[in-house]
Amino acid sequence: MKLPKPIARAVALMSPDARSDRVVPPSGHTAWLTLFTAAAMTFLCVFAIALSLASGRLAGRWSDAMARTSTIRLAAPPAQMDQQTEAILTLLAATPGVDSARALTDEENRALLEPWFGPELPIEELPLPRLIEVTEGDPGYDAEGLRQRLSAEAPGAVLDDHTRWRRPLAEAASKLRLLGLLSIVLIGTAMAAMVTLAASASLEANAQVVRVLRLVGARDQYIARAFVRRFTLRAFAGSCVGAVAGLIGILFLPGADTAGAFLTGLGFTGWSWLLPFILPPLVGLVAFFSTRTAALRKLREFR
Amino acid sequence: MIAFESAAYNYGGGELLSDVTLKLAPGSFHFLTGPSGSGKTTFLKLAYAELLPTAGHVTIFDREVKSLPRDDVANLRRRIGVVHQDVQFLDHLPLAANVQLPLTVAGRRSETGDLGELLKWVGLSHLADALPPSLSGGERQRAALARAIIMGPDVILADEPTGNVDWEMSLRLLTLLVELNRMGKTILIATHDLNLIRQAKNQIPTRVLRISKRRIQLAGVDL
Numbered sequence: 315m316k317l318p319k320p321i322a323r324a325v326a327l328m329s330p331d332a333r334s335d336r337v338v339p340p341s342g343h344t345a346w347l348t349l350f351t352a353a354a355m356t357f358l359c360v361f362a363i364a365l366s367l368a369s370g371r372l373a374g375r376w377s378d379a380m381a382r383t384s385t386i387r388l389a390a391p392p393a394q395m396d397q398q399t400e401a402i403l404t405l406l407a408a409t410p411g412v413d414s415a416r417a418l419t420d421e422e423n424r425a426l427l428e429p430w431f432g433p434e435l436p437i438e439e440l441p442l443p444r445l446i447e448v449t450e451g452d453p454g455y456d457a458e459g460l461r462q463r464l465s466a467e468a469p470g471a472v473l474d475d476h477t478r479w480r481r482p483l484a485e486a487a488s489k490l491r492l493l494g495l496l497s498i499v500l501i502g503t504a505m506a507a508m509v510t511l512a513a514s515a516s517l518e519a520n521a522q523v524v525r526v527l528r529l530v531g532a533r534d535q536y537i538a539r540a541f542v543r544r545f546t547l548r549a550f551a552g553s554c555v556g557a558v559a560g561l562i563g564i565l566f567l568p569g570a571d572t573a574g575a576f577l578t579g580l581g582f583t584g585w586s587w588l589l590p591f592i593l594p595p596l597v598g599l600v601a602f603f604s605t606r607t608a609a610l611r612k613l614r615e616f617r
Numbered sequence: 618m619i620a621f622e623s624a625a626y627n628y629g630g631g632e633l634l635s636d637v638t639l640k641l642a643p644g645s646f647h648f649l650t651g652p653s654g655s656g657k658t659t660f661l662k663l664a665y666a667e668l669l670p671t672a673g674h675v676t677i678f679d680r681e682v683k684s685l686p687r688d689d690v691a692n693l694r695r696r697i698g699v700v701h702q703d704v705q706f707l708d709h710l711p712l713a714a715n716v717q718l719p720l721t722v723a724g725r726r727s728e729t730g731d732l733g734e735l736l737k738w739v740g741l742s743h744l745a746d747a748l749p750p751s752l753s754g755g756e757r758q759r760a761a762l763a764r765a766i767i768m769g770p771d772v773i774l775a776d777e778p779t780g781n782v783d784w785e786m787s788l789r790l791l792t793l794l795v796e797l798n799r800m801g802k803t804i805l806i807a808t809h810d811l812n813l814i815r816q817a818k819n820q821i822p823t824r825v826l827r828i829s830k831r832r833i834q835l836a837g838v839d840l
């Protein structure tokens with residue numbers, strides 16, 4: 315099997331026999347800088363990915379299922395309750411943009427209230443409002459018009475229009491996802507920039523070494539390889555640390571039962587647990603190409 | 618091997634070398650003299666393509682240096698052994714590794730016997746494991762000469778190779794260079810040391826180039 319050239323090169327770079335490594339002195343602070351940068355950036359990236367995935371899911375859920383339903387709350391004297399419910403349902407059936415509508419049963423009411431009042435609630439004896447669930451069609455109904463007709467039909471009916479507050483939320487969620495994706499791109503670019511800077515600084519600091527190597531007949535590729543290999547390995551190692559740290563962080567986020575509804579989504583689910591593991595090789599690749607470009611450009615300053 | 622054709626060089630001020638036309642024929646042995654600051658080192662840098670002529674042409678192994686790609690410059694330097702006036706090494710590697718560096722970067726293995734022999738010749742066997750910063754000036758020059766010839770280059774350019782060593786060691790290094798010349802290598806030595814030139818003339822036919830008034834001329838026999 316023949317590997318594509320850049321990949322073959324990257325593989326060759328990782329092989330233990332890289333004699334060119336020794337000709338460059340072990341460098342001090344740029345090594346740590348690269349390691350730390352890669353670790354920190356990967357750590358941030360794990361969260362950015364988690365955030366994008368979660369807000370993506372949230373946006374999907376809110377805009378699809380929930381935003382299509384609204385509720386009408388009907389408060390009426392017990393005697394008129396059934397009659398007014400009937401009237402409202404009839405009205406809704408004739409309203410354009412309403413897909414379907416139904417009154418919640420007592421069991422459903424009980425299920426809604428149970429978390430607050432416990433299971434022994436004598437629901438039949440309470441003057442509870444009746445809830446009517448309206449499923450919107452596409453395009454939706456005219457909320458103002460519906461409100462007016464409702465007040466004529468049943469003065470105690472209130473249209474609780476979920477879409478009013480959920481639509482902006484869904485929009486915010488998808489914007490959040492966009493921001494998350496943008497963060498990932500920015501993090502990647504910033505990392506490439508920092509690794510490039512570190513590699514350039516390292517070449518600068520080793521100017522004498524480079525000069526000697528050129529004078530004894532070393533090709534640019536050879537010199538570059540010594541630097542590139544180092545920075546790639548360092549970035550990869552740092553990224554592994556960052557990815558593991560990020561995953562641990564996500565693992566220790568409160569689960570769905572303990573935290574509020576918004577945060578429940580912020581973990582990974584299913585196959586997306588694998589995403590953080592793609593980061594180290596990706597970071598290595600970014601480091602490889604950015605140091606290679608930096609090194610080959612810098613080397614042109616030496617005859 | 619190396620040919621200058623109306624070549625000139627200036628560092629940005631006035632012209633330092635003007636209208637240099639000469640050939641280093643294969644197997645020749647040249648000395649280059651001239652006052653300090655006259656441009657000997659500059660001439661050598663032109664001869665191994667560290668500098669490009671600002672006018673005229675320099676050809677090395679029949680290739681015009683101005684149009685050489687970087688990798689070809691590297692390849693060309695593997696065939697030219699250079700001893701620099703300000704010798705530089707990789708300070709983190711021991712002397713032996715530094716001497717072998719041209720082989721290392723060319724991806725060639727050295728026979729350890731050759732290295733030992735060479736270090737013995739230049740009197741550095743006992744310092745094979747020493748780091749360059751701990752070497753004396755003369756030791757550095759000898760190490761540089763060893764590094765210059767380990768690849769078996771066709772041309773050897775040496776800038777004041779005996780500048781820091783005693784007369785006895787100078788003669789020893791000269792003998793080494795004369796031997797190499799007898800094997801067919803082309804040699805050019807920049808030096809102030811007229812005694813060294815006289816000594817060489819006793820052993821082998823040499824030509825002496827002198828820089829004066831920005832030109833390079835063949836010096837007479839009156840040295």
Ligand SMILES: Nc1ncnc2c1ncn2[C@@H]1O[C@H](COP(=O)(O)OP(=O)(O)OP(=O)(O)O)[C@@H](O)[C@H]1O
Pocket residue numbers: 628633651652653654655656657658659660702
């Ligand atoms: N990089 C440079 N930039 C500007 N001027 C330079 C540079 N290198 C050398 N020069 C000048 O060029 C002139 C010739 O320098 P060069 O080193 O060639 O002289 P040299 O003949 O080797 O002298 P020496 O015998 O002292 O080694 C000197 O006046 C020097 O100051």
Ligand SMILES: [Mg+2]
Pocket residue numbers: 657658659702776
């Ligand atoms: Mg000089």
